[in-house]
Amino acid sequence: MAYAKIGVEARSGLLATDRAKVMAIRIAIIVVMLALWEGASHSGLFFKDVIPSIATLAAALVRLLSGSPFYANLLVTAGEIAAAMAIGSVFGIAVGLLLGANPFLARTYEPYIYYFGPTPKIIFFSVLIMLYGVGPGSKIAMGAISCFFPIALSTLAGMREINPVLIRVGKSFSARPRHMVFKILMPAMRVPMITGIRLGLGVAIIGTLLAETKLSNKGLGYMVIQSYNRFDMPTMYALIIVVVSIAVLLNVLIERWSRSNSSDNLGSLA
């Protein structure tokens, strides 16, 4: 029976031959997509240069990565995102810990954070420009507002999942609040907090880059919108490929980090 076969495969993991098949499927999909792309590029169905050929794209990628403007702008954007993450995660973790420690505060303010979280934050940008100027300040503020919500909500969720035994241990050793936070709560919440930071970084990257495309004179978002204005499609594709690759890579790395070494934290002892 087909179902039984599916069930067995799902349970026992993949066999070596299956792994080869999975790789073959992946390669096949990539080849087909590249072929479709190349076909579309030469088909004449689109305006000239809208879908550049793979060779043109590769050349643009090499040109982008071998020129200095890219690295200068990358540095600007990375700095903005780092500052945004620093501000957003300090506030997010503090709010998460506070609400997690006090059920009344959680019932009072959690709905606001929860329902505010999924609203589009970029609409605040016009207000942030007036408050923090057209420079990096408004981009940092944009990123910080974006990442605050997932970090606060993940920290709060993490507080709720902590094994009460750990907190009782802390109390019976009459740990000070500082020690409770740094020696017990934060180690026990390692995984949800890293999840919060991973999600937060994702939205901080989006917030900061979108803000740069709207109004700025530096950064990768600015480079994207400049190449759009010049109708330099290959460069725009190259930029988007690089930015998306960096974002996905960071996401994967943080996820690995949250899975690794989880045996040496207190949470797993519980």
Place this chain on the structure above:
Amino acid sequence: MASLLRSDRFLPAATGIASLAAAVAIVELLLRAEILNPHIMPYPSDVFAAIPRIIREEAVFQRFLVTAGETLASLVLIVAIGVPLGVLLQRNPLVRKATESWFSALAAAPIVLAYPLFLVLFGRNASAIVALAVIGSIPPVVLKTVDGLAATRKVLINVGRAYSMTRRQIFWRIMVPSAIPSIFVGIRLGLIFALVKIVGVEFLINFGGLGQLINELAERYDLAGTYAAIIFVIAVSMLAFTLTEWIEKWLTQR
């Protein structure tokens, strides 16, 4: 007991609203005392006064319909593409193994940054906004469809087999109904992803519904109007979010 329960809910809600009102009042006072600069931040009282004005003068209702229409079109496409893709992946375990991580990566990728690309491909119009929203919002629907179908309880499938149902019958009468709550979680995530992208891109390219309204008011330096429009958009997003949450609860309770 009942009164205790009610006060248990009432007090936090009242405190929440009271602290919101207090925050607004403090901002108003700081602006009146010119500790905050009233040229870059409007008086909250002016913002509230501006709400009826923008509703009356800025065609907010039509704009709402434009944004809602784009969201609905995206939603239809997201479901029409995402659910069958999820079914395909669930039925072909090898394809699923090969591509599931790609869909997760796509869900985390800042696709919305490619909006200039969509402007070039589709022109500066609603189809560019919808296309971007669809591509960026399909992954959660695919992943949750796969999860839901794969999590069908073995007992239920065995019951189907005991009644010698065909593979097709087992799929449609057993697996799909049991997966609906999970699929709906995916659709709801997709809807939220789409709404955020739609309003965001409307704002960024100054085209369409509610997002454009904020941009226009800001460019006119109508501070009170800008804040009022932001409040309005947030209210709409919260409403959409709450509505889908209710539907999800209703579906999972059945």
